[in-house]
Amino acid sequence: MPPRRFDGRQIRRVRRERDLTQMALAKPLGVSRATVAQWEAGKTFPDGDRLPALADVLEHPLDALFPRDGEPDLTDLRCDAGLSQGNAAEAAGLGRTALGDAERGLRRLDTAQLEKLGGAYGVPIGQVLAAQACSFGDPPSPADVLSRSPESEVDQLVSLLRRLPEAVRPSDAQVASMINAEAQRHVVSAEDVSALRAGGSAEPVELHETPLQAVLDGLSAVLVVGLVRTGEVQIAARGAEGGIAPDMLSTLNEYLLRSSRT
Incomplete structure (x- = not known):
């Protein structure tokens, strides 16, 4: 990566x-x-x-x-923890050769070893599993991506949603409706959206079964409507004072660009 x-x-x-x-x-x-x-x-x-x-x-x-394009692999996770390969192997109780082979996509670590890595890096096991999948070129599953916190696209879009002005901020029911429309079936309720907005741990079963793209598309659609209503997209893009934070605008812009190519 x-x-x-x-x-x-x-x-x-x-x-x-x-x-x-x-x-x-x-x-x-x-x-x-x-x-x-x-x-x-x-x-x-x-x-x-x-x-x-x-x-x-x-x-x-x-x-x-130091922004990064794409999802982190095992090497990226280690670097983000501020550890050299030798220090990481020692902290996780692994052989340096085993860690090096996994980072290079040569030989996978088992779940027990990945749990130790997660402890050394301070990240959940789901994120380490997804990182190993990236190291070996495996496509991430929707459940893997949704479980990443707080760096996942879902979390970033929800964070931006929280920062919309109250006057144009959609209700939980409206957000759920747009996500369900993208998925073309009921996958999330207003209560689920409320928990996500509050930074809770809501994990609706069907949300993990629906295509991740539908969830992302629904959230981004809500955001585009809200931002256009306030004119904040245009203000921030022109570099004027105010508007949404540049990093969050960049997050939305990058996601929309990627979506337009799919």
Whole structure:
């Protein structure tokens, strides 16, 4: 899978916004000022497992500072945990060769080993199973994607839904109706939507049986209607003050672009 995107100019901009010198950024990362200068100039790049620490020092969200196209595989999960392959294998009680083979898509880890990895990385077993599937090129199932939290597309779209102005925010029944319309059958109730909005753990059985695309299409349709009504899509896209946050607008835009190609 694609690694996180690294833009040295973005690092320079955020560092200056935080009023940090290159040395002040370098010291907690255990690198030299010259290394930071090379990163910012685009001459070299930090290892993936160093990006979480870099984002922490800059006090900036990892996903916003280093976005990634596509779902994470096992290597991505390890890097997001800030662990080298050797440290990850030790933390999970695995052999480094076994972990390396799994990351390269050569030999799968069993469920018990994946549970240990999840504990070391601080992520649920469902996310680790999905990551191993990515490492081996397996297509993710709807249940796998819906279980990922909080990085899944469903969670991101629900997060954006919560931030619609109250005047145009659709009711739980309206959201459920649009999702059911996309699925062409009843798959989610107003109560399920209410729990999702509140960040609850509602897991309607039929939601996991319906095509994930229908759920995503239904949510995105609700969002497009709400955002167009307020004019916020146009405002944010023009770069004016206000409007929805750029990262959330980007999430919706990327999803709609992908949907238009399918």
